[in-house]
Amino acid sequence: MPSSVWYQQSACKMGPETDKEAVVDPRLRVHGIKNLRVVDVSIFPTTVAAHTVGPPDMEGEKTADIVKEDWNVISNYMLHVKSDIFTRL
Numbered sequence: 001m002p003s004s005v006w007y008q009q010s011a012c013k014m015g016p017e018t019d020k021e022a023v024v025d026p027r028l029r030v031h032g033i034k035n036l037r038v039v040d041v042s043i044f045p046t047t048v049a050a051h052t053v054g055p056p057d058m059e060g061e062k063t064a065d066i067v068k069e070d071w072n073v074i075s076n077y078m079l080h081v082k083s084d085i086f087t088r089l
Helices: 054-070 073-088
Strands: none
């Protein structure tokens, strides 16, 4: 298992439920446990060769988008924004 001095990386493999070594699916949901996601550098497939502060920030932003999509927040928000814009015209 690859690792660094600062963070454990690549410990939670991403893949389909049929893969016995995979821990999370592509939407970061833990296999077999409802409403739990892994969101840290442990899901990275390989060790980050640069500083490890940037990639988790990017991962957090992407995960926020995934969660909003799963909970249908983005489309509801956009509908509200569009209707608000049109009522101001």
